[in-house]
Amino acid sequence: MIIVMQAGASRADLDHVVSRVEGLGLRPHVIVGTERTVVAVVGDERNAAAGGMESLPGVASVLPILAPYKVASREVQPEPTIVRSGPLVVGGGRIGVIAGPCSVESREQIVATARAVKEAGATGLRGGAFKPRTSPYSFQGMKEKGLELLAEAREATGLAVVTEVVAPEDVPLVARYADVLQVGARNMQNYRLLEAVGRTQVPVLLKRGPAATVEELLLAAEYILDAGNRQVMLCERGIRTFESHTRFTLPLATVPWLHQRTHLPVVVDPSHGTGHANLVESMAAASVAAGADGLIVEVHPDPKAATSDAAQTIDLPAFTRMMDVCRRVAAALGRDIG
Amino acid sequence: MIIVMQAGASRADLDHVVSRVEGLGLRPHVIVGTERTVVAVVGDERNAAAGGMESLPGVASVLPILAPYKVASREVQPEPTIVRSGPLVVGGGRIGVIAGPCSVESREQIVATARAVKEAGATGLRGGAFKPRTSPYSFQGMKEKGLELLAEAREATGLAVVTEVVAPEDVPLVARYADVLQVGARNMQNYRLLEAVGRTQVPVLLKRGPAATVEELLLAAEYILDAGNRQVMLCERGIRTFESHTRFTLPLATVPWLHQRTHLPVVVDPSHGTGHANLVESMAAASVAAGADGLIVEVHPDPKAATSDAAQTIDLPAFTRMMDVCRRVAAALGRDIG
Amino acid sequence: MIIVMQAGASRADLDHVVSRVEGLGLRPHVIVGTERTVVAVVGDERNAAAGGMESLPGVASVLPILAPYKVASREVQPEPTIVRSGPLVVGGGRIGVIAGPCSVESREQIVATARAVKEAGATGLRGGAFKPRTSPYSFQGMKEKGLELLAEAREATGLAVVTEVVAPEDVPLVARYADVLQVGARNMQNYRLLEAVGRTQVPVLLKRGPAATVEELLLAAEYILDAGNRQVMLCERGIRTFESHTRFTLPLATVPWLHQRTHLPVVVDPSHGTGHANLVESMAAASVAAGADGLIVEVHPDPKAATSDAAQTIDLPAFTRMMDVCRRVAAALGRDIG
């Protein structure tokens, strides 16, 4: 932590800051500059109630030095985490592809989709049974019946089932059916839920909230890791910006940035990340080229009839084309997909 | 709903759209323009699975016409909702002021703060017992002990207690102690929690998520209203933008915009909205001038020792000054504060 | 400047950084922390080509300490700058109000508007003669003829004329007619234009670009100040964010933040800042309460017939009401308006 003093700070102000730093069990180094005095603080600022520093008289600003996350950090674990569940492998050079409808709607729909996406190269099946919806008047999902249908589709295809859990009390139920527990973007900072999935040993797909910084995403992962579950995938699915021609803005530079700082694998969601079916293939290919360890894509046999997210859902031929393009890009870069 | 066809859409594309609109039980009006054909759809589009329209061949875009919220709408209830709990009155020309520390830390701290903010004119006491924190390594609150101390402070002062509830399973416990249940910004789209507070008859303070649109905020309120609880206050507490000199960007135009569309009262949080103690007074005064029905402000007897949010917390003399300024602005506009 | 080394940086990396800092004529202080080593650099980093530091091996990040602006800084000039032009006084407790149409359209329109806004308490008259328009197909302004009409309106009322200049080569012409040169938001970083208005002695109203940080705004002002013109007003007119219910998001916390850092007065534009006529009065009042030194507002005798910005333009009775509200808020805070 670096404490920058105001230009007009008094000697007493500085002494006060120094004694307060010492009171926190940290060591202050005072450096008198040409225009400003700064206090460089040595020690683990994460354990210190450092927020109060900014309120001290004479303090202009406080700059943190240490990243606030620990277990997720590549400094702690240099080798990449590989998440595995049946045929789904995410990380370590293997690109996992999770495909399927936004919502489970019927046995026929989910089983047919599972067979088709498997045929095209997917290794995971997505499908929502518990749906968090912006409006209380929208379809809220088939709930446990949907989970049963997902399990049937797994039976039929062997694909790993990825499905969202929206509340801590649902975790035991969903974990009975799912191979991967998805924590949705709206729940990225639902700490009770993070702790609950962290107490299972089921792999977790943690989606970035649309206003979350990458550091907040890593701290949310830290809740899960800290609770004992090390099988965590991060998912970039787009952020809220002033752009309105896409549903969200998909910032792919997050992928290499995260790879430099964390050992956790990074999955990209080009469906939510764009909101439009006709942009999905290009952004899936771009994600692979950017280094993504996985893709999660909304696919439906008849998108225009989908009960949710229809506009961003691709049909089965489009998914096959997308996989073909991604496979070629992956091969060009020496990586395996599916 | 207006469906805009592509410039090159065929007659068959148009017929397909028309028949699909009819299939949803809605009435299509085809209008052939000089460059585009549009289909104006008559009927309640909120009940229709309209998302699929954008996937139809020949469709360029789909524009909604109706606001997606209903019960929160001023068209449904023209007169303003007034939220009341003991001395706290929010709405209908009365400005409620909720003040107190970010976290309850001790009996002495919370009771002393309660007495002082009451003296200065507050009618509600805020204080966190269950704290949702970005980092798992931060102080997570005193939990039920904190609730007991809040109740003691109410005993001593009569102030209405406003405190956050972070999970549906905690609602009965928190509702036993609290006069107002706060749903925090991170939980604005935690639908289970919204439903749970909606099933109580305790007033709710619903904070806007930092990436939530105002329509999403109204839809979140709709979950609570729809569950049966009509005592809902909306709270603007700032959004995530590119600005980094403030913790969030506080968009006060939300206040009059919401007043034109909803009967629910609007509270502003200038503490989170700015993140810096020295900006709070100005933005509290601006909020009152913009028409806010309430303020919620972080106040601590010794901000630099606060366990959380220290940088944005004002001390007791600063709160007294802030109240004085706000009272003068309110009086100038013919409104009552506190 | 603080240079933070990577956790795994070698001794050679550190030595390299140290020698490079010395090579720039600055003094390095090495501080070895528990997890990181940092190098605190003493000296004026603004003159150093410090960008290169981040490229050195072993460097994790570089944090600036000094604000990059100088002449605009309150540290250099503690007393506030007051901008004066005829009846228009902005700063030092006096709130100047500049009102008028987006575009000058006719003698009748501009003279009638000038008389009416003066009557209501305005001290400046705005009106565009050279209009920068997003689309080449939009009305581009009356050009010199518009300037002549503005001068006639000044003749008739005594109001100070505020009008935009869009290119360096137009500065002499516009400066012959205008009392205040407006640099528009799209031109905030048009450095040739900043230098050109900086070489005049005509007061300048510098509007914040919709993606500009407050530091970039101050640096743009620095171009004008540095060229010799000290009569500069900053203007907050809203930023681009994800919010679409308003044209821009108006972040009023900018006002007190700027007052703490610069001596330049701050004007707010609630017309562009909201984009909707029915939000202007509330945000004008909020601006005054936030401490604004001036307001600039779009007013037209018949907004629906305005050639540009019609949706955000208020009519004359609305302006009179707005002034009444603002006058009451200003009086409550011990300040004068108009």
Next chain:
Amino acid sequence: MIIVMQAGASRADLDHVVSRVEGLGLRPHVIVGTERTVVAVVGDERNAAAGGMESLPGVASVLPILAPYKVASREVQPEPTIVRSGPLVVGGGRIGVIAGPCSVESREQIVATARAVKEAGATGLRGGAFKPRTSPYSFQGMKEKGLELLAEAREATGLAVVTEVVAPEDVPLVARYADVLQVGARNMQNYRLLEAVGRTQVPVLLKRGPAATVEELLLAAEYILDAGNRQVMLCERGIRTFESHTRFTLPLATVPWLHQRTHLPVVVDPSHGTGHANLVESMAAASVAAGADGLIVEVHPDPKAATSDAAQTIDLPAFTRMMDVCRRVAAALGRDIG
């Protein structure tokens, strides 16, 4: 244009809207819905002063139907524009690569860089001679001397010279030396400059402003096209968002979105788009996979000694590696690079 009436609009309000639409030479179609009445307007709304509609009594909102740009539209010209200048070909399946330093610093620097980037496969040479800088205290470029050195580098290598022009009055001078005129992000809405480069026949690289929507970018291109110059490349270089771990957020979905709407080729700048040298290669590869028609990259023989943009500049070996990766991705997708 669709005019949505308020729920409580009167018959007189509706008649007023209808007669006003007719007064603009457009045809109104009134559609009475279950909750709202809308007026669908037929005719070219781009020529109409439609803004005033929102000010009419009883009007809730106004939705445009037609895209505001014309000449840039793929509807007007379905086949892609290919920009050519010597060896540089951008569009039509060929990916042009423009590489070089942020600023021209010396003959040795620019000629050595030109030789090296050509060797690695670049077909264009970038280098700033006139530098728009955020701070007046930063290096402002070598001006005409810089242009001469760029011409020497072209002499030595045959590469097409791409350099920025910052003011209309400089266009003749810069056009004497440059093969492509770059309009920088800060000048995207400097309309005088757009008109000036539009009057030349020199190809233009138009960079997106960091707060500009894609429609505003297309309208800026429209100024150039409308002035007679059809050789225009659009450049995505990142937008301002809340993300601070990258200098800007690079939204690659812009690339396929633009391809669907305009015939103009799209170039991506991964240097400004990320701000960090170690993210450039990944994002260059992602850009190619997303369908970019070109890349513009900052390359310097010794980035840490660069006078500007050092942190985002890659060195020559890194550029060679980047080209190798991009070439493999392009080949996998059946496209040529360089």
